[in-house]
Amino acid sequence: MPKVLTIEDDEVTARxxxxxxxxxxxxxxxxxxxRDGLVKAVSGAYDAITLDRMLPGVDGLAIVTTxxxxxxxxxxxxxxxLSDIDERVRGLRAGGDDYMTKPFAPDEVAARVEVLLRRTRANSGPLTELRVSDLELNLMARNARRxxxxxxxxxxxxxxxxxxMRNSGQVLxxxxxxxxxxxxHFDPGxxxxxxxIGRLRKKVDPPGTQPLIRTVRGSGYLLGDA
Structure with missing residues (x-):
């Protein structure tokens, strides 16, 4: 079972x-x-961390930087x-892997965490090629084949x-x-x-092939075998 550390001073949000x-x-x-969050975070004992930016004692930027x-x-x-673009860039440059602004839907947090967990598993060894069904992506040569x-x-x-492809089977x-x-940040307009996605689908899923890119109505997109 994956283990996640949540560093959050607001009890309602944390729960x-x-x-x-x-x-x-x-x-x-x-x-x-x-302070306690920093001690636990640097232990390396977790598969992922959700980290509040503004914390008492030591702030989130200091934790991820350390x-x-x-x-x-x-x-x-x-x-x-803090929702401005500069703040997001500051957080990612400090070492954060993803950034969400409050308020947010808890299920969106879970989706982001699952992506981080999947990425960790995928990067556990040297990775030069991604494969989903008969679709191949060479990360070194920067080419793709179906x-x-x-x-x-x-x-x-x-x-x-x-x-x-890194998150195949996951609704994105x-x-x-x-x-x-x-x-x-996403502009809903x-x-x-x-x-x-439409252009990519024409290249990946031409007529006569098993579609790999699927639209999940009301949620987003998913790449994987049907």
Whole structure:
């Protein structure tokens, strides 16, 4: 069972996160201040960490920065009421792996944590190629194939396909895709993701092949065998 450390000083928020993660079969340990959180975080004893940006004692940026300085690579989902782009960039540069602004839906936190856990498992050894069914993505040569057919992908399409393949079988929300591929907050008024998914689908799933990219109505997209 994966084990997650939640560092959050607001009890209501913490209990919402814990309840949601436990429903996904994840064991959670909670601390409500930065000093204790730092001690536990640098132990490297967890599979992932949810980390509040603003904490009493030691703030979230100091915690993740210290973790990376001492060589602890546990993936970190940073949570913050600060929503400006500069703050998000600051958190990711400090060593955070993902960043969400408050308020948020607990199930979205669980989805982000599961992506971090899957990424950790996928990166447990040297990874040069991703495979889903007969779809192959070579991360060194930066090329893709579906069966015997080579796919001509633009740089953004390659990043989008890589993100989806690294998280195959996982429903990826538009917000998750937007932040992972484009690196800034999702604008619900744009159809950017739908356009790129449509273009990628034409290349990955041409007529006569088993579709691998699926739309999950009301949720997002999923890549995997039917």
């Amino acid at each position: 919402e996160i814990i309840a949601e993660l436990e429903q996904h079969g994840i064991e959670v340990e909670w601390v409500d201040n930065g 973790m990376r300085q001492v060589g602890v690579e546990t993936p970190v989902l940073m949570l913050s009421a 069966g015997a057919r080579e796919l001509e992908l633009l740089p953004t399409e390659f990043r989008l396909l890589e993100f989806m 929300t538009r917000m998750m895709i937007f932040e992972a591929v484009w690196g800034f 744009t159809n950017l993701i739908d356009v790129h």
